[in-house]
Amino acid sequence: MTTDAVNTRIWSDARAEIHQVVVGPMDNNVYVLRCRRSGDAVLIDAANEHDVLLELAKNLGVRQVLETHGHWDHIQAVTQMRDAGYSVGITSEDASMLPSYDEILGDEEVIQVGDLRLHTIHTPGHTPGSMCFSIEGAPVLFSGDTLFPGGPGNTTFEGGDFNTIIESLEQRLFRPLAADTLVLPGHGDHTTIGTEAPHLDEWVDRGW
Numbered sequence: 001m002t003t004d005a006v007n008t009r010i011w012s013d014a015r016a017e018i019h020q021v022v023v024g025p026m027d028n029n030v031y032v033l034r035c036r037r038s039g040d041a042v043l044i045d046a047a048n049e050h051d052v053l054l055e056l057a058k059n060l061g062v063r064q065v066l067e068t069h070g071h072w073d074h075i076q077a078v079t080q081m082r083d084a085g086y087s088v089g090i091t092s093e094d095a096s097m098l099p100s101y102d103e104i105l106g107d108e109e110v111i112q113v114g115d116l117r118l119h120t121i122h123t124p125g126h127t128p129g130s131m132c133f134s135i136e137g138a139p140v141l142f143s144g145d146t147l148f149p150g151g152p153g154n155t156t157f158e159g160g161d162f163n164t165i166i167e168s169l170e171q172r173l174f175r176p177l178a179a180d181t182l183v184l185p186g187h188g189d190h191t192t193i194g195t196e197a198p199h200l201d202e203w204v205d206r207g208w
Contacts, residue, residue, distance in 0.1 A: 016116050024048025026073040029186055032060050035114025042066055042113050044142050050080035068144025069127040070097025093129030123172050125165020126153035139181045149191040151203050
């Protein structure tokens with residue numbers, strides 16, 4: 001598989017572009033956010049197929065890897081990315097799930113990506129340390145496994161909690177984010193905040 005930058009680009013505006021590849025047996029979405037002016041970029045979730053991700057990172061100017069959470073299917077390429085010189089960041093709550101890491105990501109931090117400002121949003125529930133990332137000034141959210149089309153991420157794994165993820169969705173995503181915000185999840189299709197938010201009560205009633 002080759003990672004031609006034009007073919008992997010899924011979104012762009014005057015300042016930023018987002019690239020996506022799908023890797024591994026769980027069809028994980030891996031994203032690269034790139035500043036168009038500076039060429040600086042970050043990769044979100046070093047999930048699998050490290051050869052593909054290393055080529056993508058090299059082609060797009062990636063300097064850092066950000067993990068949305070520590071589940072095994074999102075971290076299979078972490079070791080190889082670190083060995084290649086890329087810094088890996090993860091929340092303190094999920095850090096022990098990784099084979100290794102470099103930086104701890106806190107809630108409501110700002111990660112500078114060239115001219116872009118990427119905001120961290122701690123959204124526990126799928127895992128205790130699940131993290132989403134939003135782009136300042138652009139309607140885009142990288143939701144990891146916290147929010148998918150049709151509902152929240154699975155909370156039946158160790159460390160998951162349904163009530164917690166519902167609170168995260170309501171308080172950290174649905175209330176503050178605009179309805180037209182594009183949601184880029186860790187697996188599957190994209191959606192928007194406006195599409196998903198009206199169904200929160202339905203998800204609570206069904207219990208998953």
